[in-house]
Amino acid sequence: MMEFMEGSHAVAHSVKHCRPEVIAAYPITPQTHIVEALAEMVANCQLDAEYITVESEFSALSACLGASAAGSRVYSATTSQGLALMFEVCFNCAGMRMPVVMSIVNRAMGAPLSIWNDQQDSISLRDSGWLQFYAEDNQEAADLHYLAYKVAEDRNVLLPAFVCFDGFILSHTYEPVDMLTQEQADSYLPRYTPVQRLDSADPISFGLFASPDYYMEFRYQIDQAVKGAAKKIASAGREFGEMFGRDYSDLVESYRLDDADCAIVAMGSICGTVKDAIDEMRKDGKKVGLLRLRSFRPFPEKEVRSALAGVNRVAVLDKNVSLGTKGAVALEVRDALYGQQVPVLDYIIALGGRDVRKKDIRAVVDMAGQGKGDLFYGLRQELVS
C-alpha cells in the first residue's frame, strides 16, 4: 500500500513487520526518529518486543549480541559516532556469527563534529564482517530490511547486516513508499529459528578464544560466508521481486550503462541526482551511465567488472575517504578492474553534508573526460589555500 512517509518511519514500519523480539538502541541524530517510532509501537502494543533503552551504543549492540545468542531476532539502529562506539562489538557480532540487523543512518565522523550526511561511518566498518547494503531511496531503505534479515539469518550466511541510508537526505525526507502489510511481510520472512543458542537443555559455549592453530580458519570461514552471501542475496532478492514487484537480486544496479563511455560509480541517495544528471547529459549527447552498488559487502567484484567492461573511464563518487589514500569505493573498483586499461578516477564528494547538485555531477564527468581526478571535489579553495 502506497503511503507518504518520512524515511525513518518507513524503516521503523518495515522493522516492525520483521517482528524483532529484542530491540536495543541509543538515541543519536539522525537515527532518533526510527527508535522513537519503534518505542511508540511497543508502548501501544503494536509491536511485541523487549525494548532495552541502553546507556550507550556500545551496550546497544552488546545487548543485541546477547539476545541473538539466546535465540531472538534482534534490531538496532545507529550512525556515525554511535557506530564508532560499537566498533569492537561489530567485529564480535560477525565473528560470533550473530545475524543482527542494524540500520545505519549514514552520517559523517568527527572531528570536526558534524551531524550531516556522508558514508564514512559504515564504510569504516568494511573489514568487520557485516554485510552492507546501501539504499538509494526510502522505498529501498524500507525493503532492504526484510532482505537483510532473510540473508543474515540464512544458515549458510549467519552474519550481521547493515542497512545503510543517508542521514537527513533520506531519513528525514517524505516520499511515497509502498509498504508491505504484516501478512505480506510474514509470508516473505518466517520467524527466526536459531541454528544454535544459549540453552540449558543443550549447553554450549560461545566465544571461546582461538590459538594460532585455529584463528585463521575461523576468519577464513567468516570471509567465505560474506562472499557466499551474494548467492543468498540473489535468491532472496529475486523472491522479493516475485512477491512484491521490486527485485533486489542484483548486488548492483546499472543505469544507462550499455553504451556508456563514462561510468559513474556511487552508492546511496546521491544516485538519484546522478540519474537525473545522466538524463540531461544524454540529451546533450554525452554517453554517461551509472553503476550503483547496492551491496558493498559482499563487494560485487564480478558485477563491477562485467558492468564496466565496455566503458572508457570510470568516475567514482566517494562519500568517504580513507585519509592518506583515496575513497574506499574507488580503491575497490580499481581492484576489481585490475589488469584492464580503463582509468578509474576518484572524487571525494559531499562529505559532512555538502550538497551535490546535477551540475556537480556534470562537472565530475567533464573532469573525468580530461583525466583529472583523485581529488576532493568542490573544495572551497579560499579556505584551504
Added chain:
Amino acid sequence: MTGESCGLFEYGHRACGGCAAAMAARTILDAAGKDTIVVSATGCMEVFSTPYPETAWKVPWIHSLFENNSAVASGIVASLKKQGRKEKVIALGGDGATFDIGILCLSGAFERGHDFVYICYDNEAYMNTGIQRSGATPYDASTTTSPAGKCSTGNRRPKKDLPMILAAHGAPYVATASIAYLPDLKKKVEKALATEGPCYLQVHAPCCTGWGFEGEKTMAIGKLAIETGLWVNYEMEEGKVTRVKKVVRKPVEAYLKEQRRFRHLFKPTRNEPEIAKIQAVADRNAERFGIDIKLKK
C-alpha cells in the same frame, strides 16, 4: 577414576595451581545449578577455561568482550523474558572488567533493573595481562603499573567502593564474599539468584601469582584479609547493611607480610607510616561495618 567431582566446571582448565577464581567458578556453578546462563568478561577466568575447543563450562556460557558482560547479559535476560524461558543469568567478571572498563555497562544494566546476578571475582589487579593495577587494587600494593620504588610505595589510591555504588543504583541485594568461606559464598549466590532484580556479589579471590604467595595459601590469605579488617564480608538488602562477618581483628601486617605485593613495606626496612595508613583503612572498615568482636575482659 572418572567421577563427576568437578560438577559443572570441568577439570582440565588452565588456571594456576591454587587459583581462587577457579574455586569461585566451581562454587558459583554448584550454587546456581545447570539452568544458568553464564556471561564471562574477558579475563583470567575466561581465558583459562575456554581455549578453543576446550570449554570447562557445562552450563550455557558466552564470552563477548572485556567490558560488555552486563550489556550482553541484559540482552539475554530480555530474550529469555520474551521467550518465556526460566534460566537464570549470571555475569562474571574480574575486577578490571567490573570496576574499570565495564562499569558503564554494569551501571546501565543495574539502573535498568534486569533480573540477573553480577559476580565480580576480585583479585585486585589485571592478572590476565600481568598484574597491572585496577580500581580494585588496594592502597600501597605493588603491581607492574604501580610498582614500589625509590619514590613509590605502590598503588597510591584506596580501593573503589563498588558495592556501595551498585547499592546506590537501587540493587535489592549486594554482598561481598570470599573464597576463604565457600559455604558462605554459595549461600550468597543462592540468595542473589533468588532475589528479583539486579544483584551484585563481590568475591575476594586472592591470586597467588599476582600477589606473591604459594598456591596452597590461597584460603589462608583470604582468611587473613577478613581477620585484619581489610576485607569485610557483608550483605546489603535494599540499600541497608543487614549482615556482617565479625572477627577478632589482627593487625594488618599479619596479612601484608605474607604477600610479595606488600614486601616493600617491610624490606629493606619497615615503613611504619605506610603500614599505619593501611591499618587506618582496616580501622575505618571496622568502625563502618562494626566487625569487631569485643572480647570480655
Added chain:
Amino acid sequence: MALGLGCTAKPGKAKENKTGSWRTFRPEFLHEKCTKCGLCSQVCPEGCIAEDGEGQPVPDYDYCKGCGLCAEECPSQAIEMKKEEK
C-alpha cells in the same frame, strides 16, 4: 573436524587436557587420619577430589596440579605433600 560455528564448543573436551602433568608435589591421602569432612574436595580448584563409597577422598591425579591447598586446609593433617617422582 569441523569448526564450531562462530568459535562455539560443546563441553567435554576440557578433560583432554590432563593438568596432572603440571604437578611437582603430590598429595598423599592418609585415610586413617581422615574424618571424611569433605573440605579437601570443596577447596580443590580443579574439582578433582571425589569421594569413594565410604566418604573417603579419592584424588584424580590426571588433573591434580599439586597446589597443596587440600593439604594446607585439611583440619586433620590427613594429606601430605610428597615430591613427585617421575
